[in-house]
Amino acid sequence: MEIDQHPYADLLRKEMMPNIWCSSCRIGRIKNTFIEAIQQLGYDPDKCVVVSGIGCSSRIAGYLNLDSIHATHGRAIPTALGVKLANPELKVSVMGGDGDILGIGGNHFLALARHGHDINVFCMNNFGYSMTGFQHGPTTPLGARTITTSSGNPYAPINPVSVALAAGYTFVARSTSAHPYHLIDCIISAMKNRGPSFIEILIPCMLYERRNKIKSLEALFLEKAKIKETLSEEDINQSDFMKEISLGIFRDAPVRERPHLSLVKSGKRKAARQYDVNFKPRASGIEYMQIRMEGTGGQGIVQGGKTLIHAAMNMDPKLHSTLIKRYGPEMKGGSCLTDVLLSSQPIDYPFVDVPDLLLMMSDIVAKERGDKVIVNNDGTIVVDESMVNLRLLANLPKTVKVFKIPATQIARENFRVVVANNVLLGFVCKVTSVIDKDCLKAAILKSAPPGTEEMNLAAFESGYKFGSS
Ligand code: SF4
The missing domain is CATH 3.40.50.970 (Thiamin diphosphate (ThDP)-binding fold, Pyr/PP domains)
Known part of the structure; x- marks a missing residue:
């Protein structure tokens, strides 16, 4: 009272x-x-x-x-x-x-x-x-x-x-x-x-x-x-x-004006205009999808996850998404994985349990697990065969689809090793059809350091072409 x-x-x-x-x-x-x-x-x-x-x-x-x-x-x-x-x-x-x-x-x-x-x-x-x-x-x-x-x-x-x-x-x-x-x-x-x-x-x-x-x-x-x-x-x-x-x-004091990021922004805008990448958002049809990219620190595993998530958002802005990255204690040269969740509903747990799509750029993570490759029985694996011992995939259920590309070798021979992740993503784009090509290219342009856009896009295209052959 x-x-x-x-x-x-x-x-x-x-x-x-x-x-x-x-x-x-x-x-x-x-x-x-x-x-x-x-x-x-x-x-x-x-x-x-x-x-x-x-x-x-x-x-x-x-x-x-x-x-x-x-x-x-x-x-x-x-x-x-x-x-x-x-x-x-x-x-x-x-x-x-x-x-x-x-x-x-x-x-x-x-x-x-x-x-x-x-x-x-x-x-x-x-x-x-x-x-x-x-x-x-x-x-x-x-x-x-x-x-x-x-x-x-x-x-x-x-x-x-x-x-x-x-x-x-x-x-x-x-x-x-x-x-x-x-x-x-x-x-x-x-x-x-x-x-x-x-x-x-x-x-x-x-x-x-x-x-x-x-x-x-x-x-x-x-x-x-x-x-x-x-x-x-x-x-x-x-x-x-x-x-x-x-x-x-x-x-x-009156609030200071924030510094402008004009240099970075104009560079990005210029790149987008220059490469003329246009994409149209559309309903993705994805209900719930678990994607994992795993490999070695320094291979662009986290960047690959970010590119995938940005591409998915470009394609269907209504999708909910999360990204989690995990490194081994050594960071560069140690194990590294990125979990990406895409869902039509809000996501309450951001970790991938069993991936529907597994992108393997090296076998270090599988070896740490005692030579175990974790993927959904109806899932898909895309492997960089220049970096993964294919023996690890021998005992997977027949229902798992496996696609192989020597991504690192292609990158080394034609570009630079650092763009092997985009070679792999180009291949993923072609063989899985999960995300539209232009949405992925726009995502690559968004994150490519100024001056490397052309090489990153070419790496992506080479992976895409490999998937078409
Ligand atoms: S700040 Fe000190 S006086 Fe206040 S509730 Fe806490 S212990 Fe008690």
Whole structure:
């Protein structure tokens, strides 16, 4: 009843109450300031998404009555990026702690600024990993006691504001849980900024207080913090709650124009025009098809899988598709395979179980399996006979169709060995008729490095011609 009457009730998941936070924790206050900001901005809650990782503050996502994702540890930012890319109209915010965002997810934190997407990162800094008993993290003060630094933290902490500024966030601010009205203003400004935004929010944790014999971190925040209208470079470093903390907006910049990929794009367009490859999309008739390309790292196995998937999409844009690649530990020269699934229905498991179409460019994978070739009993194998010991195919059921081409030999004698994968694909195109020729050629042109288009297409044509003979 009381929750129903609360002004934030509409944006709270009442069924999740009471929350799990300690009674003196201030994460709930941050949750409320976020709700207040959304209400003041008048944003449609259906257009707001919150993504969090793991930790005390990451539990916020579960209590907000918004579409939310509780992602894995440190992966809130890439998950949020997926949401934003899928629907750019959404207002996407990441909420989490210093350990999750700056420690485990530190590289994602840097990458978001570089990529420049309009996502807000609200980082509650309580100076360590609190949910697991308080281990030290990237922001733990020098000398602070935690369960992993019982004699005092010997490592200098990072300064989140300084890192965000250096990384290129277009909005950067610092506030605390003890300054809720200031924090609401910061959140509103961050959400209005059209680039990657970051707010460091200092919050107390009673585990830290107890272990370091501090009566109240909030009292220290109130005593040591100053809200400033204009901030100097010196203020970036004023973040020590034992001395002085500068709060405010360090950067609120217009979004930079993204660099253009004009060189690459024009090259591709030129190539497409030059080779005059036109294809018409059509219904493929494919219900569910498992394709595997296997061989040795360096043979273009993954590229071959990508070409197949792009070609299938060129042919039938309604198809669903996935691609998984697997390397042996050695990468180049070791085993490598690519699984491609094509389906008329959404795909929920991206691995090929038993391939309907198996493309073997070498026998290394089969040998690793104890000389076993895995293919559907009604399936098809296309083999590069210059690289595969055909003895391995001797015991296959008679129902399996086998097509052979010396793809590597053809490539070596006429082009370069690196295009053997396209010789094989040309042959596959002719003998299996799974994917239209022009759709495959367009896919090859899409990925061929500038200047190699002609050779790659010629390699494909030579494989196609071999299949016609
Ligand atoms: S452990 Fe610390 S951060 Fe976690 S809920 Fe308790 S006071 Fe809050």
